[in-house]
Amino acid sequence: MNDGDTRPTGHACIQSYLRTLDNSPGVYRMLDAKQAVLYVGKARNLKKRVSNYANPNGHSPRIDRMIRETASMMFLTTRTETEALLLEQNLIKQLKPKFNVLLRDDKSFPNIIVTGDHPYPMIKKHRGAKTEKGSYYGPFASAGAVNRTLTQLQRVFLLRNCSDSMFETRTRPCLQYQIKRCSAPCVGHVSQDEYRTLVADAERFLQGKSTKVQTQLAAEMEQASADMEFERAAALRDRIRALTQVQAGQGINPQGVAEADVIALHMEGGQACVQVFFIRANQNWGNHDFYPRTGAGAEAAEVMQAFVGQFYATREPPPLVLLSDAIEDADLMAEALTEKAGRKVELAVPQRGEKKDLVSGALRNARESLARTMAETATQAKLLKGLAEAFELPKVPERIEVYDNSHIQGSNAVGGMIVAGPEGFVKSQYRKFNIKGTELTPGDDFGMMKEVMTRRFSRLLKEDPERTSGTWPDLLLIDGGAGQVSAVREIMEEMGVGDIPMVGVAKGIDRDLGKEEFHRTGKPVMALRHNDPVLYFIQRMRDEVHRFAIGAHRAKRAKAVGATPLDDLPGVGAARKRALLTHFGSAKAVARADLKDLKAVEGISGNLAEKIYDYFHERG
Structure with a gap:
């Protein structure tokens, strides 16, 4: 008060x-x-x-x-x-109130989509809102689980994964056909009816009817062998083997549970781990672990209820949710999920049988995952404490922000910021900064870092001037020596945030790993012992920010390389841009074309042709 x-x-x-x-x-x-x-x-x-x-x-x-x-x-x-x-x-x-249980990881889960807007549907990974026309199957626990399944499905069912535009322009089969992962419908190596059969088989498999698919393939293989079509028989044998591999990779596939989420909670030492297994079409489509904040000491029933409510706030629940622990308002939660899904959703805490076995398996995973995480957290706590002692910080840092720039002779410059704390790298908090300063000399690293810091702390001061949200850093690590530290310190003093500790990490003698020098305002240059764990920790953070900044720079450069003058044309979307490029051969030729030629392009009206002509010729 x-x-x-x-x-x-x-x-x-x-x-x-x-x-x-x-x-x-x-x-x-x-x-x-x-x-x-x-x-x-x-x-x-x-x-x-x-x-x-x-x-x-x-x-x-x-x-x-x-x-x-x-x-x-x-x-x-x-x-x-x-x-x-x-x-x-x-x-x-x-x-995010501090006494509530909070699901901190709100990631979306990928699906597989068999597209429905093309005579030859494609099969691909999909994440996000289900706005694209097609049949969706999922969720899968991770992008890796989807990618593995897609690779195997392509080997079994030979469905294309290329974009529609690539499909339309192919004149000969691509590498996917050569390595037997596509039937090359783009060049007519398979008829539309034959391809539809492959699509139907793939969808039957994704619906859990893999036994029927396998039986059918086996019958076809025997027939091909009897007809002495040995090449076709061998291809069918390879597809059956690939299908068996997919099934083996899905682990335990329950017989009596067609579609459910299995949610198990393990709590220990004030921390919690929740494991979610996705069962779809009688197949195990992977699992994911979560570490909810326990609201300063909530009991298991409250943690489970909060998790279920928040987990399904942005996701569609399956017809059955199996829980390891009863929740406080089970009937109410089931009613809420039923209302959300538009069909009946049942919550159950199984006591016996296959469903109990599924929950026990998820609970074992939760227990093992929490043990690993607690061990890693203990190690991380020691490193943070060692860091505070080494640099004489006022407290053990909860949030470290590490900065680096990436560019080639000043072009496509990007600043990168990563965040580390008691739980390791916090990737959801990473940020990139597209350098906007028009007055910067190409390659001016000091100027770039000043811009990044100005933008970062201007935003913090605007959003959280009282520093209560936990988004303010306790330590800044800058990739650079005394000059960088001085430049950044000047900016921070001007903005009134000069009290935040900052350390510059320079390569040191001969730029060798392990000989880093550390620069702080008003203090002598220092180094850490060659085998000090804190030094390895700093090196890991510096490598991570370097990786992140380079990745952001490469993405920006690739986008710039792929850009054409047509990107900014008013009223010209992807289809019209493709028509212009097909007609003229290059963006430069479009810019030089006269009005009569532009009007001759299919899909370009007379009015739009005039706008395109004026756009290029007004610019001189």
């Missing part, structure tokens, strides 16, 4: 809201003296729930701490408790 502020806090503060509440369902927020949200909860009866908090007795240590810090509350009433549950999970993800 601020000096001079006489408003009550804790139980008294919560008690003061009771007279304004009724028995409606809804969502409540508890806030501290600085108006930061401490906790978001839902209630079937707001007055009854808040009166429980107003009672000073019977709370866990975690809830007691939360009540003591509460200085105000906010309320939103809803029509139903289901609506309150959905709103609660959305607010938790948005506000």
Whole structure:
């Protein structure tokens, strides 16, 4: 509470809201003296729930701490408790209150799509909204799981994976045909009916009907052999072998569970790991682990409920969700998921049989994953502590930001920032900065770093001037020596953030790995012992930022190399650009063409031809 502020806090503060509440369902927020949200909860009866908090007795240590810090509350009433549950999970993800359980990794999972808008459908990986026409199969646990399955499916079913534009322009089969992963429909090596049969077989496999596909292929192989078509028989044998490999790679395939997510939770030492296995078409399509923040000591039932609510907030639930632990409001959650999916969704904690075995397998994975993570976290904690001691930092850093620039003689310059902390590299926090300064001399690394720092801290000062969000760094590592450190320090002092510790990492004598020199403002140059683990840690961070910055630079350069003057033409999309390039042969020829020739291009109207002509000739 601020000096001079006489408003009550804790139980008294919560008690003061009771007279304004009724028995409606809804969502409540508890806030501290600085108006930061401490906790978001839902209630079937707001007055009854808040009166429980107003009672000073019977709370866990975690809830007691939360009540003591509460200085105000906010309320939103809803029509139903289901609506309150959905709103609660959305607010938790948005506000990230410190006493709530929070799913921190909100990644999307890839699918396989068999496209539906072409006479010869393609099979490919798809991530994101399902807006493209076609049949979707998934989710798969990772891009690697999809890629492995796609490679094998292409060997079995010989479906194309090239873009439509590439398909239309082929005059001879590509490498995929040569290595027996495509039937080359682009050049007529397979008829449309034969290709449709391959597509139907692939879809049957993805729907879990692999036995039928295998039986059919075996029958075809025997027939080909009987007809003395030995080359065709050998090709069918190879496809059967590839299909067997796909099935073997999917691990344990349940017989009695066609479509389900298996979610298992293991908690230890205040940390939690949740394993999710995806079962689709009676096949195991991989698993992924999550490490939710446990809200300063929540119990298993609350952790599981929060995970399920937040996990399916942006994903479609399957008909069956198998859980290792019961959740607090199972019926309510099932109702909410059913409403979201538009069909019945069942939540179950199996006690026996195949479903129990699936949960036990997921639980074993959760336990092993958490053990590995805790060991890695302990090692990381030692490194961060060693880093703080080596550079005499005021505290052990929770967030380290590392910066580097990448360019070729100043062209396509990109600044890169990576983030490291107690859990290692935080890739979701990486940022790239396209260098915009028009007055910079090509190759001016000092100027580039100044621009990056100005943009980074201007944004932080605008978004979080009080430094309460956890996005402010405790240490900056700059790739460079005394000059870079001086240039950056000057900028930071001007912006009023000069209190943030900063270290420049220079290559040192003979630019040898292990002889790095460390530069700090107002302190002598220092080095670390050659075999010091902290030195290896710094080298890893520097290598990671270098990799990230170079990758961003290469992507920018590739985009620039592939760019043409046609990219900026008003009213000219991909199809018209292709028509212009096909007609004239190059972008330069389009720019030189006269109006009559432009009008002759298929798909280019007279009005658009005039706009294209004016665009190039007005520019001189």
